[in-house]
Amino acid sequence: xxxxxxxxxxxxxxxxxxxxxxxxxxxxxxxxxxxxxxxxxxxxxxxxxxxxxxxxxxxxxxxxxxxxxxxxxxxxxxxxxxxxxxxxxxxxxxxxxxxxxxxxxxxxxxxxxxxxxxxxxxxxxxxxxxxxxxxxxxxxxxxxxxxxxxxxxxxxxxxxxxxxxxxxxxxxxxxxxxxxxxxxxxxxxxxxxxxxxxxxxxxxxxxxxxxxxxxxxxxxxxxxxxxxxxxxxxxxxxxxxxxxxxxxxxxxxxxxxxxxxxxxxxxxxxxxxxxxxxxxxxxxxxxxxxxx
Amino acid sequence: xxxxxxxxxxxxxxxxxxxxxxxxxxxxxxxxxxxxxxxxxxxxxxxxxxxxxxxxxxxxxxxxxxxxxxxxxxxxxxxxxxxxxxxxxxxxxxxxxxxxxxxxxxxxxxxxxxxxxxxxxxxxxxxxxxxxxxxxxxxxxxxxxxxxxxxxxxxxxxxxxxxxxxxxxxxxxxxxxxxxxxxxxxxxxxxxxxxxxxxxxxxxxxxxxxxxxxxxxxxxxxxxxxxxxxxxx
Numbered sequence: 001x002x003x004x005x006x007x008x009x010x011x012x013x014x015x016x017x018x019x020x021x022x023x024x025x026x027x028x029x030x031x032x033x034x035x036x037x038x039x040x041x042x043x044x045x046x047x048x049x050x051x052x053x054x055x056x057x058x059x060x061x062x063x064x065x066x067x068x069x070x071x072x073x074x075x076x077x078x079x080x081x082x083x084x085x086x087x088x089x090x091x092x093x094x095x096x097x098x099x100x101x102x103x104x105x106x107x108x109x110x111x112x113x114x115x116x117x118x119x120x121x122x123x124x125x126x127x128x129x130x131x132x133x134x135x136x137x138x139x140x141x142x143x144x145x146x147x148x149x150x151x152x153x154x155x156x157x158x159x160x161x162x163x164x165x166x167x168x169x170x171x172x173x174x175x176x177x178x179x180x181x182x183x184x185x186x187x188x189x190x191x192x193x194x195x196x197x198x199x200x201x202x203x204x205x206x207x208x209x210x211x212x213x214x215x216x217x218x219x220x221x222x223x224x225x226x227x228x229x230x231x232x233x234x235x236x237x238x239x240x241x242x243x244x245x246x247x248x249x250x251x252x253x254x255x256x257x258x259x260x261x262x263x264x265x266x267x268x269x270x271x272x273x274x275x276x277x278x279x280x281x282x283x284x285x286x287x288x289x290x291x292x
Numbered sequence: 293x294x295x296x297x298x299x300x301x302x303x304x305x306x307x308x309x310x311x312x313x314x315x316x317x318x319x320x321x322x323x324x325x326x327x328x329x330x331x332x333x334x335x336x337x338x339x340x341x342x343x344x345x346x347x348x349x350x351x352x353x354x355x356x357x358x359x360x361x362x363x364x365x366x367x368x369x370x371x372x373x374x375x376x377x378x379x380x381x382x383x384x385x386x387x388x389x390x391x392x393x394x395x396x397x398x399x400x401x402x403x404x405x406x407x408x409x410x411x412x413x414x415x416x417x418x419x420x421x422x423x424x425x426x427x428x429x430x431x432x433x434x435x436x437x438x439x440x441x442x443x444x445x446x447x448x449x450x451x452x453x454x455x456x457x458x459x460x461x462x463x464x465x466x467x468x469x470x471x472x473x474x475x476x477x478x479x480x481x482x483x484x485x486x487x488x489x490x491x492x493x494x495x496x497x498x499x500x501x502x503x504x505x506x507x508x509x510x511x512x513x514x515x516x517x518x519x520x521x522x523x524x525x
Contacts, residue, residue: 181340
């Protein structure tokens, strides 16, 4: 029983990170109908920047803030320069562009920081809480991870449903042409969407970095899990990203704990295939609403 | 108010408008009529800036707007009710309405209340998603949303399409009321010529991308040949 509780807690902590990655993919998919495969590279790059800041002697929290701010900037820049030309083009163009960008960013990071994995400090202790004489598989840093991701989810939900910027972003995502006719600067909304997405991804990057170490290719797996979570959640709703992330986090934690740690990636693939076969529109899709 | 000078619009090799010129007078309802494929929607898309004309100019109150981005043209006082009513199904009625006036710095609660006064059925459903509305209510929402921008010129793309005759007549009556009470200038694009001519001050008949006639509505309706050939009644 205590094993089950451990695996559950561990799954929730990892699930929060996958949810953040899923959110970053969802925000971009909603806005521009593009799957951003470069997200793994973008979050790696901002995590590397944060690492460099902390390594130079600044406090962890300065590095944390730098990761988020550089994510904001990187997201906007990438959308403006690389993505804008393929918006509205056949989907394959965007796939090729984001994959190319992934390779490019990973190569640039390798040229700057080399291929040796760097250790990244956690915000809080990663020693599990004690309950009696049992040490839980859940640490203060895990708690921080869950809370900060939930906090971000709430902020995004408030932004979308309670602010006029959020209303404009939703209109631009659902009906870009109608939105333009109503005076919404749709291109600007897309840039904001990409920037926000990159912030969510950067957050995931600094949260997972203590576990995976920072190196050019070390975040690719996180993208796969985040992608699976996003598809599971329906690719369109932030709530879907959260629930999808949690389901993937828990499922993979049980797979690793009860079967084998080596089957984790395979487990994610199995879930992805199962979702696509049984409910390809995901758990929280809005397609019914759109078929009018 | 609006002057269209010899515009030519094409999609690749397909020419949709072949040199169209006309004027829309201030405070009047101008109807553009014609069958499917006559170029009506291309004309509206060119005026609103969604498509750039290959040649010619569109002038709104002495300002050349052809070539300007859509969002800027809207800010100059020209609002559009898109074809198929174009309400955003996923957003609530109130969100749709607010969207129309969002770019205005001085947009206010009163604008919203004015729309609910103008369209009481919308007030009852303000929190509901727009896809729960009936066809007529959607048309009201689309018109109300465009009015939220406090436009001086309102463009409508086939507002009576798919509506019951009674509901279509209500929409036309509303346009007449807006013209009489607020001095709104309207450019109405319609396939339903009879209904459009009932409210219009001036009619333009389009066929295969060219203007084949423009005159007072009663004179257009009296021309039997024209009616049979292009207006379908």
